[in-house]
Amino acid sequence: MTLPLSGYTILDLTHVLAGPYCTMTFSDMGAKVIKVEPPNGGDDTRTFPPFKDGKSAYFAAINHGKQSIALNLKDDSDRAVFERLLARADVLVENYRPGVMERLGYGWSDLHAAFPRLVYGAVSGFGHTGPDAKRPAYDMVVQARGGVMSITGEKGRDPVRVGASIGDIVAGMFLAQGILAALLDRDRSGRGRKIDVSMLDSQLAILEHAVAISSVTGKPPGPSGARHPSITPFETFHASDGLFVIAAGNDKLFEKLCIALQLPISDDERFATNPKRCDNARLLKRLIEAVTLENTRSHWIAKLTAAGIPTGPIQTVDQTMKDPQIIARNMVVDVLDRNGRAAYKAAGNPIKMTDAVDPTTRGPAPDLDGNRGEILRWLDEG
Amino acid sequence: MTLPLSGYTILDLTHVLAGPYCTMTFSDMGAKVIKVEPPNGGDDTRTFPPFKDGKSAYFAAINHGKQSIALNLKDDSDRAVFERLLARADVLVENYRPGVMERLGYGWSDLHAAFPRLVYGAVSGFGHTGPDAKRPAYDMVVQARGGVMSITGEKGRDPVRVGASIGDIVAGMFLAQGILAALLDRDRSGRGRKIDVSMLDSQLAILEHAVAISSVTGKPPGPSGARHPSITPFETFHASDGLFVIAAGNDKLFEKLCIALQLPISDDERFATNPKRCDNARLLKRLIEAVTLENTRSHWIAKLTAAGIPTGPIQTVDQTMKDPQIIARNMVVDVLDRNGRAAYKAAGNPIKMTDAVDPTTRGPAPDLDGNRGEILRWLDEG
Structure with missing residues (x-):
């Protein structure tokens, strides 16, 4: 009984949602995830409501089971620690604005030269190429620009946002998929790759039906309310x-x-x-x-x-969280706090697998820099 | 320049959307995908509108680049061909109702005994376990029961469906992720695993925010219209x-x-x-x-x-399909017909990767049984 990604180490520079969601799925499948956060405040979502015991339940829901170390990537001694981590990691994941990693001296060409086996996954609003690469984006911007909102809502009324943050989450899932494929290849070839996923691209990628209709009929579909656009009832x-x-x-x-x-x-x-x-x-x-x-x-x-x-x-x-089928599938898990008490609920791992444990709890979401000692010891032992 | 999954063979028993979407992403990343279809009519989506030159543009959008062979899995000689394919495949993917594979004699325990290296991925409405495992489901049923519809739409009005088929597609993506993780493990351990993904589970898994709010406040969020529920503006x-x-x-x-x-x-x-x-x-x-x-x-x-x-x-x-950023990222590709003409449009591959070609066209969606000769020759050469 081992999880399929046990033995893999993910160095996680991500914040907010798309990147952290990606690395959460790796953690759930057994990878060691080391979250590297900026010293002053760390990941923005540490301040996102709702809170429980002074901690963000939102942060806990997507960062459970990860370790945290605070590093200032402009400080020489912290950069030395970061580079020791890079040398031990299989994967680096980040969701900064394109160009940030290059300015830090950790762009793909530098990384690939120094750490040829490292797989580097990046997710950003519009991707690392194209005229809008450097623009900022959030979930709702790409839901709107990517076409999903135009087919969601009631005919004759303003479009609505998809209640789930699919602008972020779907992009994080495509990134996860690309990273795993690149790891498969790396384990054979010895050479890592860079994966560049755009949130905008990812929205178009889930519109199989709307793309087919638009391209064949010349007319884009409109919002379909609460019914299927071409099946009745x-x-x-x-x-x-x-x-x-x-x-x-x-x-x-x-x-x-x-x-x-x-x-x-x-x-x-x-x-x-x-x-x-x-x-x-x-x-x-x-x-x-x-x-x-x-x-x-x-x-x-x-x-x-x-x-x-x-x-x-x-x-x-x-109601869904109490649905007998959801409960039977262990799809609502307890996230522990530092004292080992069940403090928060989170969605379970939807990827059920033979010979893999499917625990009903998750380790705590880390305090900022909360695992520094442990991480430094692990580096020394490596 | 090789695609990361080149050299992997996917045996594809899937139909309609969740399963075919999963294997499409494998095909886009270089895997050989052999679609095994029932002889009378094949995949249901071959009859889904819209059509062009008598062929379904919907089918083309998610089955481009795959090969097709028609096999009756209740017929002995066809079963023999299927088993030769199983012996050559790295992965089997199916989205039948739970129990169908067991009745055919291809349940996990039989498959794993005969083909220990095979990874077996299944996606179904409610998963292979739990009280509702055998119930039928469609996209909208799991969007409704999974909670996504309850947070999509306008306050004070009935919930609406998400215009994209995220009930199917998100499940197909989780399945793809699980299969790739299992392949990584298989390449080290020599042993395959079964992955069991439920469409209902997958809907809950993308509600990170709503789950956190529900569990901490005791009050589930309602529909948020066209705004983020906890960030303003x-x-x-x-x-x-x-x-x-x-x-x-x-x-x-x-x-x-x-x-x-x-x-x-x-x-x-x-x-x-x-x-x-x-x-x-x-x-x-x-x-x-x-x-x-x-x-x-x-x-x-x-x-x-x-x-x-x-x-x-x-x-x-x-408009999205003509967006300069989408065009610059090669996110709308031409699907060729059998005569090599650009016949349909489809969404491109959102997983951009170094050292991998990102072609502007896709090979044709196969005719039913259209690659029988080629597939049988490949088996003979194996």
Whole structure:
């Protein structure tokens, strides 16, 4: 029982979200992650609400299990420590503005010359090339510019932001994937690579359907509200006590749905095929809701599930965190504080793997510079 | 110049989106991907609109560069071919309903006994364990049940679906990450692992912020419309001709913003810190829009960018596809048809890497069983 990345060391210069999310996934898979923070304050998210016992729960949620050392990369003696860390690390990850690492003397060409086996992963708003490389970005800027917001929300109203920070997180995930692929190659070739991921690029990369529609029809899709843009019925419906989803993706499921709802319309010409159901979606929604409003959503979810129709509730995040399937999958874990007490909750590791432990707790998020002694001893022993 | 996964072979039993997206990222990084499809019709998405020259642009967008062979896994001679493929593959990926592989005799324990080096990746709606393992799911069902919809949309209105299919795609990305980590381990240990990713788990895993808020405050966050839930100002603003985003993530940026807008409020006690700006967000939005409504969004984007403040337009998907930064990063590629003509557009590879080619075209999406001869010859040569 070993985690797949045990034995790998990640030197983590990242802050806020995209980079720390990437290195969190490595930590969850067994890598040693050493977070190198600037001495005055460290990672900005240490000051992000909400707080518990004076510490940021947000910081804890994505930095659990990492070690921290504070280094001023403009100070010679701290640079010497950093370079000893580079010599021991398999991977360096950073999400500074492009150009910052070069100014510090740690750009790719310098690093690669000095540490040829090192894999160097960078994530930034717009990437290290192109006309806007040096512009600053945050999640919402790339959600907006990257097209995702234009297809999220209700028709006729202003677009909305995706509630999850997918501008950061998806980019952090692509970076993780690139780093792992480069490590596979490095373990054979002996030579590291630089990986350069842009948050803007990453938003376009998850729009497979919208890109296909835009390029073939010439018309970009608009916001689709709470329904699938080209399948009906595949949307939210009101029950007597709340909203739930019915996703009847084909004719067979639609027929089963009509039977389960005792709705005598499966022979109705207006709903005979998916294109016709799409044309008459508003009417169909009202016919279905005239039935579903008569009972609770748990009634309908049980009934439709028994009939083999994909369905489910719309849950708030606390409901999801208590969902029996989520609990059974160990998807909510306790983050310990320095005293070993369960202090915070965090999402578990979604990558379940044979022969790997899947602990129900996570080690504490580090205090700033909290592991200096341990890290320096480890360097001396190396 | 080699791609990092060159030399790895992926046997791809997947269909629709989560699985095919995962194997597409492997193909883009140089792996050989052999798509094994059922003989009658193959992958469902071959029939998904929009079409061009009678072929699905949707299928092309996520299956370019893969090979296809049609095999009936209930037929003995086809099973023999499949098993020869298993013996040559590094990875098997599938997204069937849990239990299907076991019924075919290709469950993990059988596979691992016969092919100990094989890494086996599975993605499904709810995972291979837990009370709901066997339930069917679609993207929207897990977006709803996973909590993402509850924080997406406008306050006081029904939640909306995220326009991108993040229920599928994020799960496919976690699977890719798990497979690469398992390959790293396999290349050292000689033993493969099974990776089991659930679409529902994956939705919770991207809610870092909402999980922290729910667990500390006991109150789940609601929909945040077009603003960040805990940073202000970080939202959309109206200019005279449309919406744009300002993301002033810290005190320094807020001060710069006040100067750029000539808004004399940087000393105002009500806006002195981020928590105070959050408490007075509605007031602050009106003060800012009273200025921004006086000019166009391109004016403000240029002005704020010059001042170093993260900002940008809300773009439709076709606008994003023509964005100079996206073009400079080679993020829109041509997918060739069988005659070598640029037939479709697809998102490029967001994982940019040194010493790796980043081609502007992709090989064609395969016809069903279109590479049988080539695949069988490759087996014979092996």
